[in-house]
Amino acid sequence: MERSVIDRGRRNFLTGRRLSRPDRPRPPWARAASVAAACTGCGACVPACPQGIIALDETGRPALDFSRNDCSFCGACAEACPEPVFDRAIPAFEHRAVIGADCFARRGIVCQSCGDACPESAIRFKARLGGPVLPELATDRCSGCGACVAACPAQAVTVSMPALEAAHA
Ligand code: SF4
Ligand code: SF4
Ligand code: SF4
Structure with a gap:
């Protein structure tokens, strides 16, 4: 398995073909x-x-x-x-939304734009002491539509494959 990946990468390198x-x-x-x-x-x-x-x-x-x-x-x-x-x-889709550290709410600024944009109600907001409510993503409800990505004013939302997230955890 590892050999075939190496061979494919080497072949693409030699032929000048770029990988996605x-x-x-x-x-x-x-x-x-x-x-x-x-x-x-x-x-x-x-x-x-x-x-x-x-x-x-x-x-x-x-x-x-x-x-x-x-x-x-x-x-x-x-x-x-x-x-x-x-x-x-x-x-x-296999991918799901991921809310990153640049989220305004996580930095103490009131924002619920992603939740407002989500057609699946997959983003809920959880109250906390001493700061604005925080977004929480229910991945089982997420369709991967991407509406929250464009809606986020902090550009904090991306989409990611669950398998890739697990590999980087
Ligand atoms: S829209 Fe972006 S900044 Fe606002 S709460 Fe959602 S993730 Fe955070
Ligand atoms: S990708 Fe779509 S369904 Fe998933 S959280 Fe974002 S807006 Fe909701
Ligand atoms: S909105 Fe665009 S990407 Fe989505 S199903 Fe329609 S044509 Fe395909």
């Missing part, structure tokens, strides 16, 4: 593996997205930019794709 970052959010119903295996980089999904959140990354593959907007789960990207990149039978 594994933590980059991909369009809904697409996974890093299916993007790597089946996406031709045609770009059909980019103009199809009414939210304007799909852009091709440095490898020419689609990635989501939640700082622009959220995903409405309309399915237009999957419908526009001519290749077997999307699988509507699987959950849309």
Whole structure:
């Protein structure tokens, strides 16, 4: 397993092919593996997205930019794709929102913008002594839509794969 990763990395280095970052959010119903295996980089999904959140990354593959907007789960990207990149039978996203240390509330400034933006009510606010209420994320309710990312005035919210978080814990 380790050998094949090394070989692939060496081959990509030798051929000049750049690798996608594994933590980059991909369009809904697409996974890093299916993007790597089946996406031709045609770009059909980019103009199809009414939210304007799909852009091709440095490898020419689609990635989501939640700082622009959220995903409405309309399915237009999957419908526009001519290749077997999307699988509507699987959950849309694996990633979940993560609230970082730059959060205003954690720094003593009143803010509930992420909770107001969340359509799943996945962000609740917990009272505490001596400071503004703090956001708490219920990951089991999070759909990964990204609405909280664009809404946060502190740019404190990102999305992350649970497996990557566990690896870095
Ligand atoms: S499901 Fe719709 S809003 Fe979400 S990325 Fe695809 S085209 Fe954009
Ligand atoms: S919107 Fe951002 S700054 Fe405001 S409470 Fe949520 S994470 Fe913190
Ligand atoms: S990604 Fe969407 S569902 Fe998850 S916490 Fe943010 S706004 Fe709510």
